[in-house]
Amino acid sequence: MKNMMPYLMIAAGASLWGIIALFVKGLGEYGFTPMEIVAIRVIVAALVLLIIGAVRLRKKMKLKKWTDIRFFIGTGIFSVVFFNYCYFTTIGQMNISIAVILLYTSPAFVTILSYLFLKEKLTLNKIIAVFGTIIGCVLIAGLTMGDGTITFIGIITGLGAGLGYALYTIFSKFALMKYEPYTITLYTFVVAAIALIPVTQLWNKYENLLDVNVLLYSIGLGLIPTVLAYFIYTWGLEKIEGSKAAIIATVEPVVATMLGVLLYGERLTFIQIIGALFILGSVIIVNMTFRKRSLSQHDGLKIE
Template sequence: MYGKLPYFMIAFAAAMWGLIGFFVKGLNNAGFSAMEIVAIRVLTAAIILILVGIVFYRSHLKIRVKDLYLFVGTGILSIVFFNWSYFTAINLMNIPIAVALLYTSPAFVAVLSFLFLKESINRKKLFAIVMTVIGCTLAAGITGQGGTSFSVSSILIGLGAGFGYALYSIFGKIALRRYHPFTVTLYTFLVASAALVPTTGIVSKAAVFFTGDAWLYAIGLGVFPTVVAYFAYSWGLERTESSTAAVVATLEPVIATMLGILVYGDRLGGLQVLGSALIILSVISINISIPIRKQKKHLTV
C-alpha cells in the first residue's frame, strides 16, 4: 500500500488543482478582478509557506542573491502570468475549455526544452503537439459547430495560461538542481507576492474580504489548490518518476470538467468533448515518450 502512496498523493494534488475554478468564480462574484485574485492566491500561499518554513524548514529558508533570477522566472514570468491568463480565461469562457487550453502546456514545454535545455523532440512528441493544436481548435469551438464559440482574444489568453504554466517547468527544473522543493515553492510565491501586492492595490480592498463568503474563498484558494497541492505533488514527485507523475496529474482536467458541469451547468458540444479528449491524450503521449530515469536527490542549501 505504501508503494502506491506517492501516486495517490499526486492524484490528490491534481484533484486540488482541478478545484481552482470554484474559488476563482467565488472571488470574482465578490468583486475581485483576475489580477486581484492572483494576488490573493500568491499572498495567502506566501504567508502560509513562511509560517511552515519557520516551524519545519528553517534550513531551507535562504537562497543566494545571484539565483534570484530563477524565482523571478517561476514567480513572475510563470505564476503571475499563468494565473492571470488562467483566471481571466475561466471568467471569459467556461471552466472545461479554460482547462483544455491550459493543457497546451506540454507542447510548450517540449519546444522550450528543445530550445533552452537541449532536450530532443522525437516523433511521438511532435505528434502529440499536433494533436494538442487540433484539440485546442475543437475544444475552443473555433469551428463553430456545437458548443459555444469564443473570441480570438479569449482563446489567446487561454493559450497564454498554457505557455506561462510551461515556463515553470523550465525555470523550476534549473532551480531544483540547486534548492530543495520547499525553497523553490516559497520563493516563487514570495517574488510573485512582491510583484502583485503593490501593483494590484489589493490591500485597499481588504474590507471586501469580510463581506459575505469572500474570506473563505480567499483562504481556500491559498490553502487547497496552492499550498496543499504543491506539497502533495512535490512529496509524490520525489518518490516516483517524473513522467509517471505527470500522467497521474492529468486527473486535473477531469476534476475541473466535472466541477464545471455539475456545479456551474457548463455544457460541451460533441466536438469540444473530442477536442478536450485529444488534449488529454496528447499530454499522456508526451509524457510516456520520455524515458524514465531515476530521480536524483535534491541538493539542499
C-alpha cells in the same frame, strides 16, 4: 508503482488546479477582480508556506546564494504573474474557449524549451502527445469561431499565457538542481506576492477581505489549488522530464469540465467527451516508455 508515483503526482497537482473555479467563483461574487483574486491566491499561499517553514522547515527556507533568486523571479513573475496577466487579458479580448485553447499551447512551449535548454530528447511520442493535447483542448473548449471576435492582441497575449504557464516547468527544472520542492514553492509565491501587492492595491478592499466567507474562500484558494497543487506538481517534476509533465498536466481542463458538469449543471457534449479522450490518450502515449534516470542526472546539465 514507485516509478508511476511522479506521474500520478503531476496528474494530481493538475487536477487540483482544475478545481480552482470553486474558489474563483466564490470570490468573484464578493466583487473581486480576476487579478485581485490572483493576488489573494499568491499572498495566502506565501503566508501559509512561511508559517510552515518557520515551524517545521527552517533549513529549507534558506537560499544557498542570493543570486538564485533569479529562479524564483522566473517561476513567480515570468510564470505566475505574467501567465495570469496574459490569460485575463486574452479573456477580455476574445471568448474564453479560445483563451483556453491558446493557454494549452503550453505543452508545445515546454517541449521546445526543454529540447533547447534542458537537453531533453524530442521523441515521436512527445510530438504526437503535444498535438493530441492541443486537439483535445480545442474540443473541450467547444471552439465556435462565430461566437466571438479574434484580435491580434488576444492572440499574442493568449500565446503569452501559454508561454508563461510553460515557464514554471522550465525554471523549476533548473531550480530543482539546487533546491527541494518546498523551497521552490515558497519563493515562487513570495516573489509573486511582492510583485502583485502594489499592482492590485488590495488594501483598498480590506473590509471585504475581513468577511468570514471571503476569508474561507481565500484560505481554500491559497491552500488547495495553490500550495498543495504546486508542491506536489513540483515534487513530481523533480522525477520526470518537463515535457512529459506538461503533457500530463493537461488533465486540468478535463477535471475543470467535469467539475462544471457535476457542480454547476453544465452540459458535457459528445465533442467534449472526445476532447477529454484525446487528452487522456496523449497522457498514455507520453508515458508508454519510462526513463530510469531523472533529468537532473543528464550529462552536461549543470547549474553553478
